[in-house]
Structure formats: C-alpha cells, structure tokens
Amino acid sequence: MAQTNANLYGTGGTSDDESRQALAQMDTGATAKKKKAAAAEQTIDPTASLYWREIEKYNRATSDWYQEGDEIESIYLDAARAQASGRRKFALLWANVEVMKPAVYAKAPTVLCSRRYKDRDSIGRVTAELLERASNTTLELYNVDETFRMVRDDRLIPGRGQAWVRYEATIETYDDEKGTLDNETGDVIKHERFAGERVCVDYVHWKDFGHNICRTWTDVWLVWRINYKTRDEVAERFGGKAAASLSYSAKTPAFGSGSATDEPENRCKIYEIWDRQRRRVSWMAEGQKTFLDTGEPPIDFAGFFPCPEPTYATKTSKELIPVPDYRYYRDQAKDINDLTDKIGHLTEWLTVKAFIPGAPSGVTDAIEEAIRDKGNREMVQTVESWQEWSDRGGVAKMIEWLPIDQVVKALTSAIEARDKLIQDVFQATGISDILRGQSDPNETLGAQELKAQTGTRRLRNTQGDIARFTRDIARLVAEVIAEKFEPESIAEITGFKYVPQQPQMMQPMLGAPAGALPGVGGPQMPMLQGVSPGAQAGVMPGMMPPTAAAMDDSENVFDDRHMALLRNNRLRDFRIDIETDSTVQPDENAEKASRMELLNTVGPYLEKVVMAAAQAPDLAPAMGEMLMYTVRGFHAGRSIEESLEQGFAKATKRLIEKMSQPPPPDPRIEIEKGKQQIEGARVQNEARRDATDAQLASNKQQIDAGLEKRKQDLDASLELRHQNIDATAQARHHAAKLLGDFKPTGEPQ
Numbered sequence: 154m155a156q157t158n159a160n161l162y163g164t165g166g167t168s169d170d171e172s173r174q175a176l177a178q179m180d181t182g183a184t185a186k187k188k189k190a191a192a193a194e195q196t197i198d199p200t201a202s203l204y205w206r207e208i209e210k211y212n213r214a215t216s217d218w219y220q221e222g223d224e225i226e227s228i229y230l231d232a233a234r235a236q237a238s239g240r241r242k243f244a245l246l247w248a249n250v251e252v253m254k255p256a257v258y259a260k261a262p263t264v265l266c267s268r269r270y271k272d273r274d275s276i277g278r279v280t281a282e283l284l285e286r287a288s289n290t291t292l293e294l295y296n297v298d299e300t301f302r303m304v305r306d307d308r309l310i311p312g313r314g315q316a317w318v319r320y321e322a323t324i325e326t327y328d329d330e331k332g333t334l335d336n337e338t339g340d341v342i343k344h345e346r347f348a349g350e351r352v353c354v355d356y357v358h359w360k361d362f363g364h365n366i367c368r369t370w371t372d373v374w375l376v377w378r379i380n381y382k383t384r385d386e387v388a389e390r391f392g393g394k395a396a397a398s399l400s401y402s403a404k405t406p407a408f409g410s411g412s413a414t415d416e417p418e419n420r421c422k423i424y425e426i427w428d429r430q431r432r433r434v435s436w437m438a439e440g441q442k443t444f445l446d447t448g449e450p451p452i453d454f455a456g457f458f459p460c461p462e463p464t465y466a467t468k469t470s471k472e473l474i475p476v477p478d479y480r481y482y483r484d485q486a487k488d489i490n491d492l493t494d495k496i497g498h499l500t501e502w503l504t505v506k507a508f509i510p511g512a513p514s515g516v517t518d519a520i521e522e523a524i525r526d527k528g529n530r531e532m533v534q535t536v537e538s539w540q541e542w543s544d545r546g547g548v549a550k551m552i553e554w555l556p557i558d559q560v561v562k563a564l565t566s567a568i569e570a571r572d573k574l575i576q577d578v579f580q581a582t583g584i585s586d587i588l589r590g591q592s593d594p595n596e597t598l599g600a601q602e603l604k605a606q607t608g609t610r611r612l613r614n615t616q617g618d619i620a621r622f623t624r625d626i627a628r629l630v631a632e633v634i635a636e637k638f639e640p641e642s643i644a645e646i647t648g649f650k651y652v653p654q655q656p657q658m659m660q661p662m663l664g665a666p667a668g669a670l671p672g673v674g675g676p677q678m679p680m681l682q683g684v685s686p687g688a689q690a691g692v693m694p695g696m697m698p699p700t701a702a703a704m705d706d707s708e709n710v711f712d713d714r715h716m717a718l719l720r721n722n723r724l725r726d727f728r729i730d731i732e733t734d735s736t737v738q739p740d741e742n743a744e745k746a747s748r749m750e751l752l753n754t755v756g757p758y759l760e761k762v763v764m765a766a767a768q769a770p771d772l773a774p775a776m777g778e779m780l781m782y783t784v785r786g787f788h789a790g791r792s793i794e795e796s797l798e799q800g801f802a803k804a805t806k807r808l809i810e811k812m813s814q815p816p817p818p819d820p821r822i823e824i825e826k827g828k829q830q831i832e833g834a835r836v837q838n839e840a841r842r843d844a845t846d847a848q849l850a851s852n853k854q855q856i857d858a859g860l861e862k863r864k865q866d867l868d869a870s871l872e873l874r875h876q877n878i879d880a881t882a883q884a885r886h887h888a889a890k891l892l893g894d895f896k897p898t899g900e901p902q
Contacts, residue, residue, distance in 0.1 A: 197442045204426055204437065207375055211363045218474050219360060222311030225479045228486075229310050241497040242490045243571070245578060246479055250309050252584055257615045258305040261298035262623045262733035264288040264631065269730040280715045281729045286647040287634045288627055288731075291352050300356045301623055304464060307359045308619065312466035312475035315357040316622075317378055318459045318629040320452055320637050323349040350642055352633045354626060362463070368470055370462040374429045378460075381405045381420040391436070391445045399438045429457040454632055455722065461625030464618050482578045489578075492571040499564040506555035520552060583611025624733045631731050635719040640711075650710040754783060755797075777802070 227233075229246050266285035268277045291297075304314030325348040328341045335342050361379040365372075381403055388396035403422035422439040427450065435447035452459065466475040479486070507524055509517050519536045536542050634643070644651040718724055762776045784797060 241494045243493040264627045290646045308464045312477040315362045315463040317355045377426040464622040502560045508553040654713045
C-alpha cells in the first residue's frame with residue numbers, strides 16, 4: 154500500500170492498468186475500514202453512550218456557571234494585578250471571603266458516635282466508641298482538614314464544594330516460606346498478604362464533579378468525578394493495553410488554560426461514574442465509547458454514592474446549579490473599584506504648586522530655592538535685595554498657589570461614596586462590623602450584641618451547610634471503616650484489644666436473622682420463649698460464653714459480637730448515631746459562659762435531686778431524665794452526657810436497693826431485746842448448770858455403786874482364793890501323809 158500510495162500521488166510514470174489496480178486496492182482498503190468502523194460502532198456499550206449524553210447535558214447547563222466561576226476566582230486572586238495592570242482596585246471580594254472563612258469553618262470536626270437511644274446496650278456502646286476513635290484517627294492522620302478547607306473555599310468563591318471518599322488497601326507480595334517452585338515457570342511461588350488499609354477523603358475541584366441534570370439532590374441517580382492520570386498510573390490501574398490506547402493531552406484545572414506542556418507530565422482525563430439505578434461503577438476515558446472498567450460498587454454505602462450532597466451557595470428547587478455570592482454585589486464591587494481608581498488619580502493632584510515672578514531677580518531665586526528645598530530642617534534663606542523684597546510686598550505678594558480645594562472636595566466625596574457602597578455590600582452579605590473586629594465607641598453594648606447576633610444569623614445557613622457536609626463525610630468514613638477494615642486494623646488505630654471468639658460462637662450469629670443477632674438486639678429484642686436468660690444476654694445454645702476479658706468493657710476490648718454489629722448496615726444505622734461537633738471556632742468567652750452556666754444549673758439541681766431521691770426513690774428515674782434533658786441543651790454537656798447518665802443510673806440503683814431494705818429497728822426495742830436475750834441466756838445457763846450438777850451427782854452415785862460392787866467382787870474373789878489355798882494345803886498335807894504311810898515291796902517297814 155505504501156508503494157501504491159506513492160504511485161497515485163507521484164509525478165507519473167505508471168500505466169493505466171497499474172493505476173486501475175491501485176485504485177481497486179484503495180477501494181478495498183476503504184471498504185475494510187468502513188467495515189471495521191461499523192463493527193466498532195456495534196460494540197459501543199449503550200450504557201456508555203447514555204453516560205456521555207448525561208455528561209454533555211451537564212456541561213451545557215453549567216457552561217455559564219463555569220465561566221462566571223473562573224472570572225470570580227480571577228478577581229479573588231487579583232490576576233490583573235499580577236499582570237502589571239495600572240488600574241487601582243479595592244480587594245472587596247478577597248476581604249469578604251477572608252472574613253467568611255473562619256466564620257463558617259475554622260477547625261476540623263470531631264466525630265461523635267453514640268447509642269441512638271441511650272439505652273443499656275454494652276455492645277452498642279463499645280461499638281460506637283470503636284467507630285468514633287477510628288473515624289477521628291482517620292480524619293487526623295490523613296489531614297482531612299485541608300480537604301475541608303478547600304471545599305469551604307470553593308463554596309465561598311465559585312459557589313460549590315465537594316469531596317470524595319474512597320478505600321485504599323495495601324497488598325504486598327512475598328516468597329513462599331518453604332521455597333516451593335512453580336511447575337510452569339520454575340520460579341518461587343509468590344503469595345500476597347494484607348499490609349495496611351486506610352480511608353482517603355479526596356478534594357474534588359468544582360469543575361471535576363458532575364451529576365445528571367435534576368432539581369433536587371434526591372433526584373440525582375448519576376454522579377461522576379474527573380481524574381487526571383499519567384500513562385503509568387493508567388497502566389497500573391487498567392493495564393498496559395488500555396494505557397496504550399488512550400490519549401494523554403488533558404490539562405488539570407490547576408494549570409489553567411495553558412498548553413499541556415505546562416504540566417510535568419501529559420495526562421489522560423478519566424471519568425469515574427457511579428450509577429445508583431443500575432448499582433454500577435464505571436470508568437471511561439475522554440473520547441472513548443467503551444468502559445475501561447465496570448462492575449459492582451466496591452463499597453456498599455447507605456446512599457450508594459461515595460460523596461455527600463455538595464455544599465452550595467444560593468440555589469433553589471429549580472436546579473442544582475448554584476449562584477456565587479459575589480454575583481449579588483458584583484455591581485457595587487465594580488463601582489467601588491471605579492471609585493478607588495478615581496481616588497488614586499485624585500490623590501496625585503494633591504501636590505503643592507506655586508507661581509512666582511519669572512524675571513531674573515535675587516528675590517525670586519530665594520523664594521524658589523526655599524520652595525524646592527525638601528529637607529526637614531530649619532532654614533534661613535538670604536535675600537540679596539532686601540529693598541526690592543520690601544517694595545514687592547514680601548512672600549504674600551510675590552507667590553501665587555495653585556488652588557486644590559476642588560480636588561480635596563472631589564476626593565472627600567469619592568471616599569464617602571465608596572464607604573457608602575461598602576456599607577451596602579455589608580448589608581447584602583450580612584458581614585457586620587462586629588465580625589470584622591470593629592465597633593463604634595458611642596454604641597451601647599446592646600447595639601453591638603444586636604449587630605453580632607444579626608451577622609451570626611445571616612451566616613448560620615452557611616455554617617450549617619458546611620457542618621452538614623463534614624458530618625456526611627464523617628459518616629461515609631465510618632461506613633468504610635465498619636464494612637472494610639479488618640479487626641486488627643481497628644484495634645491498631647483505636648487502642649482496643651481484639652479478642653476473637655471461637656468459631657462455634659459465631660455460627661448461630663451468622664445463621665440468625667439480622668434482628669436476632671445475639672448480643673446485638675439490645676433491649677429492643679423480644680424475649681424468646683424457651684430460651685434461657687443467659688441466651689437472651691448474648692450466649693445462645695451451642696455457643697461458648699465469651700471470655701472474661703471480652704465481657705469487661707473497662708479493659709478496652711472487643712470481639713466478634715462488636716464486629717458483627719459493625720458489618721450489619723441496618724443494625725448499625727439503627728443503633729449508632731454519628732454526628733460531628735461544631736466546625737466553627739468557638740468564642741472563648743461564650744464557651745466559658747456556657748460551661749459556667751452548665752455548672753450553675755446542674756450543681757444545685759443535683760443537690761436537690763439527692764435530697765428528693767432520699768425521700769421518694771421512685772421519682773429518681775424521672776429526675777434523672779429531667780437532668781439529662783437539661784444537659785443535652787448545652788453543647789459543652791455533650792462530652793459528659795454519657796458519664797453523667799451512667800453515674801446517675803448507678804446512684805439511683807444503689808438508692809433504690811438501699812430504700813428497698815427494711816427500716817432500721819428502734820434502739821430501745823433492740824436494748825430490750827438484748828436484755829431479754831441476756832436474761833434468757835442467764836436462765837438457760839442456770840438450767841444448764843443444774844442439769845450438769847444433777848448429771849454429775851448421778852454419775853458420782855453410779856461410780857460409787859460401781860466401786861462398791863467391784864470391792865465386793867474383789868473381796869469375794871479373795872475369799873474364794875483363800876479357800877482354794879486352804880483346800881490345796883489340806884490336799885497336799887493329805888497327800889504327804891499318804892506318801893509317808895506307803896512303803897515299796899522288799900523294803901523294810
């Protein structure tokens with residue numbers, strides 16, 4: 154084809170047949186291109202086409218606002234002054250915005266998580282504390298305050314601020330510990346492991362955010378943000394093949410309208426699109442009609458979108474395109490700039506100019522020298538011809554000053570007119586003198602307080618909108634932590650200890666319905682028939698009881714019961730309330746006054762409660778509710794609300810237990826009872842002693858009788874023995890006698 158093209162567009166030297174062949178080949182190539190283009194058209198995703206149409210409609214609807222926003226930003230930054238423009242201007246927009254900045258947002262919010270209904274729910278309380286610590290740590294570590302400040306600036310200048318929440322996990326690769334080789338490649342097998350995770354809150358430039366055209370935020374079903382990625386970043390996210398097919402000529406808003414070479418690297422403009430109707434997240438590059446990637450949302454947010462409703466300037470229910478605040482005093486600002494320029498030129502006319510005689514003379518030379526002398530010192534000027542000086546009438550007659558009275562009057566009028574216009578702007582914007590630190594010494598304290606209250610009232614809507622925005626961002630951050638963070642990560646950033654339960658403990662929990670999770674239903678769970686009280690408290694049949702450490706809330710531990718509540722969207726929303734404190738820098742005197750008012754209110758009331766509860770313990774719960782109702786009305790009491798509630802509940806419980814015991818007996822009755830007991834004991838002792846004496850006497854008689862009987866037995870035994878001895882002696886004597894009379898045979902008698 155290259156040779157054919159050269160012949161067709163060359164100077165000649167080919168035959169007619171060769172030309173016809175070349176033309177035929179060209180027609181064949183054109184046909185192939187058409188077929189390829191038609192095939193490409195058939196592969197276009199209809200959803201992608203729908204998204205491009207929505208983006209195009211949004212760009213057309215916001216084109217005027219984009220242009221106006223750029224102009225306002227240029228005025229705020231005084232870009233004309235940077236271009237060495239000679240026109241004098243009054244930096245009214247910059248001054249107003251700088252006053253409004255700390256008035257509507259001055260410090261990062263603190264996330265406050267608590268039980269929604271303040272009931273006795275230890276699982277909910279510990280889970281809320283986990284979520285609060287993790288969210289506050291995230292907001293602090295990753296400098297979300299800077300994002301909020303940029304969102305605030307976008308709200309005050311072009312009229313809309315937005316941010317985006319995303320989850321980021323770090324996965325690292327490591328070699329197999331045993332050195333196992335891959336059968337195909339022969340290399341050591343690689344494994345992946347979780348290395349860390351965090352929640353990122355990205356600032357979104359006011360031009361990089363968009364949504365479908367509608368009237369209210371509830372009607373929004375499609376939102377997108379624009380990301381500017383380098384070729385390496387695209388290759389890392391979507392692959393090298395996709396990176397090679399894209400164009401890298403986009404300019405980020407940070408580099409303005411300059412050429413692409415102004416940036417360090419050329420970038421590709423990629424849209425990240427969240428579709429709530431289809432529950433789909435897609436990525437598309439500018440100029441492409443197919444998706445780089447699409448699928449289910451990575452995080453199941455309660456409102457689906459990873460961003461809250463933006464913080465807006467003035468808007469109505471007609472559309473979601475805001476009107477910048479500067480538009481309402483643009484005309485006055487222009488007049489103020491014109492007057493400022495005129496005042497500058499009039500000031501140049503405030504120069505002393507004089508006229509003196511022009512003829513050469515020693516007198517006029519002395520006057521001119523004295524006028525032109527700019528030194529701030531004493532001066533004695535010599536006049537050469539004093540007679541001429543006297544004849545001409547001295548200085549009063551020989552010098553004529555150029556009048557500047559009209560210039561002074563014009564200058565004064567211009568300054569007064571400009572001051573009047575500035576006051577008109579203050580009335581339009583609601584920025585009172587007291588907010589600027591200015592006051593009139595002739596005004597009363599009541600007048601100054603009224604001005605401050607009026608200015609604060611005008612700012613309250615903007616303060617509330619930015620506070621709402623920061624609260625919504627905090628809730629999105631908490632959602633990511635609850636759904637994505639591993640227990641070990643939560644333990645690391647909260648300072649709690651994770652105590653996993655045995656598998657058989659979680660099996661009933663995973664199989665139970667959401668409203669019947671053990672230990673998660675709280676006091677709202679219905680009592681189950683045939684289930685022991687221990688099971689109602691969170692120990693179901695077949696479950697091992699949690700460890701002692703897991704049950705002790707004071708040890709800062711959590712287990713799988715708390716993780717189950719975090720992972721359950723519906724229960725988490727029902728049982729845990731997520732708010733933020735004020736984003737406006739509080740006035741120190743007002744804060745001190747609020748704290749002192751709280752102490753002066755609660756202190757005397759507590760004394761009365763203690764006295765009243767001692768007389769009527771049944772009224773203690775009602776008095777506790779009255780106390781909490783009062784404390785909740787103070788912003789300073791939010792931090793001590795839970796502690797005060799717990800302390801009052803414990804004190805009430807002890808009081809009721811004490812009062813439920815029987816009253817102490819009368820001391821006189823006790824003394825009489827004591828006397829009776831002593832007398833009874835004495836009588837019992839005497840009876841016991843008489844019985845003992847009788848028993849002893851009886852025992853003595855028995856002993857004496859036994860001894861007497863034994864003596865008699867011994868005497869009888871002795872008598873019998875004596876008789877036996879005598880009988881034996883007689884027997885012997887008789888035997889001896891018989892032996893003496895007996896003589897053997899053959900022996901002489």
